[in-house]
Amino acid sequence: MYRAYYRPKSVAEALALLQEGGGRARVLAGGTDLMLQLKKGELSCDAVVDISGVKDLRYIREEGGRLYIGALSTHTDLAESALLEKEAPLLAAAARSVGSLQIRNVGTVGGNVVNAQPAADTAVPLMALKAVATIVSPAGVRQVFLDDLYRPEGGVKLDPTCELLTEFSFVSPRAAGAGAAFGRVARRRALALPVFNTAVLLVPGAGRAFLTEARIVMGPVARLPLRARQGERVLLEQGAGEEIFLQAAAAASLEAAPRDSVFRGSARYRKKLARVIVYRTLLQAWENACSRVD
Amino acid sequence: MKKQLTFVLNGKKISVEAEADTLLLDLLRETLGLTGTKRGCGEGECGACTVLVNGETVNSCIYPAWKAEHSELLTVEGLGDRENPHPLQEAFLEQGAVQCGFCTPGMLVSAYGLLQKTPTPGTEEIKSALAGNLCRCTGYKKIIAAVKAASLKISQP
Structure with missing residues (x-):
């Protein structure tokens, strides 16, 4: 499959090895996607740079109301994090829904985003939470909103042959007094890709009379995790409430552009599903926002 | 590119040579003769190849052998045998x-x-x-x- 395997101990060493590879070396973290792609011949490379031994890229911490998640944190790390369960339980729930325990133990949150599957369960809540990704390349460090990380045609604006995603950070919805939730439908309760998933963020204004921020992200209904901007507009203009959530969910489902899929169901079914699940998820998020002790 | 990998396998420290792209499953079955671990789907779905790496379950069919270097591995052979079953x-x-x-x-x-x-x-x-x-x-x-x-x-x- 490949001729060389490196296990750098630092980000600098990893970048140097990638540069040496001259575009024929690829980053491997958990490898749960990459190894499959290499085995099947969907991708090829001469060298693998396994970054799982890089120190200090595996952490989940909070500082001043902001959460910082090292890109090498595994799905199990996220699923079992007491801090995440308290500050942003939707992300822990999303991580729990990924694959099997064997996959969650190895697959990383950085890889889940970089591999850019439109239904990536952790990417959908991270985008809803307005997460910023830190990307390190030979040219320096840059920070990119997840919104801006995806290419419209699919994939991320990151070159796995010379760059590394090192961290995600976002404002803790708990600290911001916001409500957030994750919704998902799959063919089974375990070991099944999502037929539809969504994450929403609602930031109430004074007296909860209006919303200062509303975000709805859906997958897999486009080539990337999709912001439902019309649905969000309904919420920003009208506020919160069951009737408004119904309208917002209907608008969101019009924006969803799923394909007919043998595995995931017909496009028509999934658009209907989008309306129901976005509605329920908005209700859940609002309940979470209102249950906070002010 | 070959390398001598050292790890603890079923409680014993061992050292074994492996190519850069050897999968842990192949190292266990083909090189070390531990055929208790099975090759099922080969895609990380079925779990027949499950082994423990540092106490965590992993699918060895998509796990690079070099990734396991310096780890503690446990296969089904390490649980027990006919005389002393777990x-x-x-x-x-x-x-x-x-x-x-x-x-x-x-x-x-x-x-x-x-x-x-x-x-x-x-x-x-x-x-x-x-x-x-x-x-x-x-x-x-x-x-x-x-x-x-x-x-x-x-x-x-």
């Missing part, structure tokens, strides 16, 4: 949790990983821990019963 192995036999047997090594390793962390798991915890191990014969009921029986055997000998 309580899990005994319980699988007593409960009839084995039919064709192909998924059994992976089931045992996943169950062992669970019991190391949760000595007396409930049904949902067992189901969750074994969700990545597919069995096409038994319907899982007896497997779950066996894990429960083993956990009782270990916690209340």
